[in-house]
Amino acid sequence: MAIPVLNTNLVTGTIESEFYKEGSRKLPVREFDVIVAGGGTAGVVAAIAAARQGAKTALIEGKGYPGGTVVEGGTALHSFFNLWKAFPGVEKRQVVKGIPQEIIDRLLLIGGTTGHAEVTGRIDYDSACTSIDTELYKLVVFEMLAEAGVDIFVNSLVAGAVKKGSAVEGVITQSRMGRELFRGKCFVDSTAYGDLSAWAGAEFIELNDHPVCNSMGIGNVNIEKLFTYLTKNNAVGDIAYGLRDGKEGQIIRMGSESGYLIRNKLPKEFVDGIEKLGSGLITTTVHDNYMMFIKVNYKMAVSPTNRDEVAKAELIIRQNQFKTLELFRKYLSGCENAFIARTSPSLNIRRGRTITCDYDITSEDVLQGRHFEDDIMAYGFHDEAPRLQIKNGGTYGVPFKALRVKGIDNLLAVGMMITSDHHAHMSTRNTVCCMGQGQAAGTAAAICASKGVGSRDLLYTDLKDALLKNNVYFES
Ligand SMILES: Cc1cc2nc3c(=O)[nH]c(=O)nc-3n(C[C@H](O)[C@H](O)[C@H](O)COP(=O)(O)OP(=O)(O)OC[C@H]3O[C@@H](n4cnc5c(N)ncnc54)[C@H](O)[C@@H]3O)c2cc1C
Secondary structure, eight states: OOOOEEOOOOOOOEEOSSEEEETTEEEEEEEOSEEEEOOSHHHHHHHHHHHHTTOOEEEEOSSSSSOGGGGTTOSSOOOSBOOGGGSTTOOOOBOOOHHHHHHHHHHHHTTOEEEEEEBOSOTTTOSEEEEEOHHHHHHHHHHHHHHHTOEEEOSOEEEEEEEETTEEEEEEEEETTEEEEEEOSEEEEOOSSOHHHHHTTOEEEOOOOSOEEOOEEEESOOHHHHHHHHHHTTOOOEEEEEEETTEEEEEEEEEEOTTTTTTTTSOHHHHHHHHHTTBOEEEEOSSTTEEEEEOBEEOOSSOTTOHHHHHHHHHHHHHHHHHHHHHHHHHSTTOTTOEEEEEOSSOBOSOSOEEOBSOOOOHHHHHTTOOOTTEEEEEOOOTTTTTSOOGGGOOEEEEGGGTBBTTOTTEEEOGGGSOOOHHHHHHHTSHHHHHHHHHHHHHHHHHHHHHTOOGGGSOHHHHHHHHHHTTOOOOO
């Protein structure tokens, strides 16, 4: 049982007109309506939505590019659709649209995605496979943020929070320009780790219920040869065909997770080896001769907010990536001359802090396909399918109250940090759900800022109207 903890790393000091006094230091002050902390999967969409709503918006991102885990961790973007294929007779519905779909449209124009390809192999997991070129995704969302008028502060860490009563007044950033105060009216925490919420004194738990991972891209792979080899050994699980390097009908998702699918089908030394390394054999690709994501998982003994333990894990995972590559080269036809083409700059987490919000989505909510009076989106994918699926291939709703950080008037949490229930989180944490949450949070933050109200005084009809105007899809 995890114990709720309160973080004490709250910055204290006084705000003066032209600077903020932090101890003996005078920090420059910047003023915004909406401040989005973390320019990842959800944060990018939140910032675009807030700026388009007319808010003067700052996006503060620790790395040199926006994108987050969607460009570093997973295989496919799960999922813009309901699980229609697993439920004969159920209608195919695109249940996430809006800004997330715009990103895909932009990527399509420059060959940066497979599009929404239908899965033809293992259809009880996801019905559609949307895969992205990670580098072009970074570029496209960077451009979309700029076009929306977002002030983008990359290479800047959110390092603290300034509070006034139960509201956040500003965030302290740390960059090579030193420390600064970003004052705002409404804030979105999309740091994945829940850094801003923690600095602002929000309640949180650290469940440490997932392995961390560094996914690597492997180049110089003959995808067709590998497919032939897996087929010959009856070891193909997932398979989808879509756009690859401009050509339709190409393999864009393929593989078998280690374990039940490939045990006794592929050489024992290979299966034992990759299992021990926390790796697997499932990938997507947008390009010929390339496997975009090969995961190398590692279960840490403590939460990945522990920097010192993370340092050890970073090295172990990189060693395991190389060992995985060696196994691929040795045992997999088509991979004889493969090399590591990219890795994530640092390991990725599936969960850091879970921030306590006004509502905690439960597994029952997800599996029963519940909708709420304050839905901000619909979602229909579960990462534990087919064992756990949303009833009848339908959707559940993410309620606005699940984003409102408990006890803080003007702070919304989005992405992997919401929902303490492990099985609910196995749905809500997926990329497309995070993106949808981002659009709602950014829109809500902008409305709150313009009306001068806190997140609990926001009229739901104002939020829903704005989301509908911006192509967000709702179901009841
Ligand atoms: C290995 C792995 C595989 C996965 N596979 C899939 C998959 O196949 N399909 C799928 O749909 N989902 C998958 N997921 C889940 C999904 O990718 C994530 O849950 C989702 O992308 C999280 O989005 P987010 O916005 O919460 O966080 P992120 O996208 O991680 O964004 C957080 C951002 O905040 C920044 N940041 C953090 N702290 C600070 C700070 N203090 N100051 C400034 N910036 C900060 C980070 O640099 C990052 O850009 C996978 C996840 C992992 C780890």
